[in-house]
Amino acid sequence: MDPVTTVALIAAIGAALALPMVLRARSNSRRQADPVWRAVAARRGGSAGADGLAVEVDDVRVHVTLQAVVKGQPDIRWYVRARAAYVCGSGPSFEIAEQGFGAALGRSVGLRVTDVTFGDAAFEEQFVVHTDDAPAVAGALSDATRARLVRIPQQKWAHADGRNVVVEVEESMPTVVLVEALVDMAAAVAGFGRERLERLRGLPGARSIARARAQHGFACVEVAGPHASVTVGPRDDAPAGSLVAWTRAREGTTFSVDIEAGALVGGELPRGLLSPVAAGVLQRVGRAELESDGDEIRILWVEWPDAGAIEAGVELLDAIAAPPSAGAFR
Helix, strand or coil, X not given: CCHHHHHHHHHHHHHHHHHHHHHHHHHHHHHXXXXXXXXXXXXXXXXXXXXXXXXXXXXXXXXXXXXXXXEECXXXXXXXXXXXXXXXXXXXXXXXXECCHHHHHHHHCCCXXXXXXXXXXXXXXXXXXXXXXXXXXXXXXXXXXXXXXXXXXXXXXXXXXXXXXXXXXXXXXXXXXHHHHHXXXXXXXXXXXXXXXXXXXXXXXXXXXXXHXXXXXXXXXXXXXXXXXXXXXXXXXXXXXXEEEEEECCCCCEEEEEEECCEEEXXXXXXXXXXXXXXXXXXXXXXXXXXXXXXXXXXXXXXXXXXXXXHHHHHHHHHHCCCCCCCCCC
């Protein structure tokens, strides 16, 4: 038998021998974690199950799980992981890790080893932060969040990919105190951009829809117009960071156009869909995509617009939903 085959065979045998141990350890640890999930769920109004804990904090839904990672036989590492999506669909990407020897040495000789500084000596002596958007990360990591990270004695990390935030701690037996701290940290960071939701709630006649009741995964608002009910918010089926307004389409109505500088570009609306008197609304919508798949009509702003543009978008969709009128609008 050649050396490569021998090594592969040994590795396969080792994995096979380790599997029962991993499964047994996973079952025991998760069984021990179940009372903690239930206790936090009872305290925070969440739900607990075999796969962990779900808690909603100010429109942010946080999932907490216990994860096993096999580093080698018999080395199994356990991590308590809290995960949440940014409340507005997107936020800064970053990585936070405890300083290693190299970072500490670099700092001691005056090298810049982190991309963000907070003027927080306790945090900056313990962690390094890597990001391409330092101002946003500085805004996302509040004083309270940084203090909670510092106080956790176990090894810990936090990172975000622009859409989701993860905070995790190496620990096989979570406690209520630890889990609640992770929930609060993940929710606080994922709440970045919450003022955008407040902008939506300020729309005339807006009714808030909590994330738990929202169809597309994010908290949003519903505005009742003369002809239609228009929903506005981020969506899990739209690009990260975009805002969408949508309502029911007239049966069989399909189209796709761009709105630029108050004009429709790259197509036209079906005849009679929109009265020419509504042309002035387009001037206020800003740059966006307007489309219908026959079930719903959507306006998608790639970047969050100002309040005036959002209100104009709601008006435009309400006008499109009005009873058919004569004439074409291009």
